[in-house]
Amino acid sequence: MDSDSKHIITALQRLAMFWRANQWLVAKDFALNPTQCEVLTRVAAKPERAIVLADAFGISQASLSDSIAALDRKGLVRRRRDPDDGRARTIEATRAGTSLAERMPDAPAAMRDAIAGLAEEDRAGLLRCLSLIIRSLQEAEAIPVQRMCLTCRHFRPHVHSDPARPHHCRFVDAAFGDGGLRLDCADHETATEEEAARNRARLSAVG
Numbered sequence: 001m002d003s004d005s006k007h008i009i010t011a012l013q014r015l016a017m018f019w020r021a022n023q024w025l026v027a028k029d030f031a032l033n034p035t036q037c038e039v040l041t042r043v044a045a046k047p048e049r050a051i052v053l054a055d056a057f058g059i060s061q062a063s064l065s066d067s068i069a070a071l072d073r074k075g076l077v078r079r080r081r082d083p084d085d086g087r088a089r090t091i092e093a094t095r096a097g098t099s100l101a102e103r104m105p106d107a108p109a110a111m112r113d114a115i116a117g118l119a120e121e122d123r124a125g126l127l128r129c130l131s132l133i134i135r136s137l138q139e140a141e142a143i144p145v146q147r148m149c150l151t152c153r154h155f156r157p158h159v160h161s162d163p164a165r166p167h168h169c170r171f172v173d174a175a176f177g178d179g180g181l182r183l184d185c186a187d188h189e190t191a192t193e194e195e196a197a198r199n200r201a202r203l204s205a206v207g
């Protein structure tokens with residue numbers, strides 16, 4: 001491994017350690033564990049099927065069921081029959097769950113400040129690189145596929161001549177730049193493998 005890659009890995013390890021420690025602190029404040037916090041936050045934003053949640057968090061159905069059962073016992077989520085599939089259940093937040101999720105910080109204040117302190121083009125470049133790393137990990141089946149632009153059928157990278165807004169989202173029919181790349185978009189619709197590979201190659205090649 002080259003020296004640059006080692007330094008990047010060290011940086012990612014430091015950030016991961018900080019993030020993990022903070023997740024436990026926040027979860028403790030809300031009398032939950034980090035997975036329960038993530039599940040609650042996700043279903044408060046949009047009700048989801050259990051199988052979608054397990055895939056999104058990269059955990060087993062059994063682990064997810066434990067988290068949902070714990071949230072259910074606390075009156076924070078409920079299961080309802082999926083209108084599109086009578087055998088499936090959708091998990092949604094109750095009013096109390098939504099209220100709790102709204103009070104949860106989405107990131108440590110120190111992390112938000114550090115990112116906000118970056119120049120706009122650095123934030124955009126960082127997001128582009130992180131998107132490509134995450135997509136590579138997904139392709140290696142090391143992490144679950146996320147609702148990100150790179151795997152979305154609406155994503156058209158580098159189709160506009162404006163260097164500040166070269167990409168296009170067909171869902172909202174608007175141009176956007178690297179800083180607008182999404183890693184968890186509620187409007188995401190899964191692209192075919194061919195489309196996703198084309199998106200990745202194009203975003204990598206034109207930087």
Ligand code: SF4
Nearest residue numbers: 149152155169171185
């Ligand atoms: S719908 Fe969301 S994920 Fe898809 S291209 Fe648009 S912003 Fe990206």
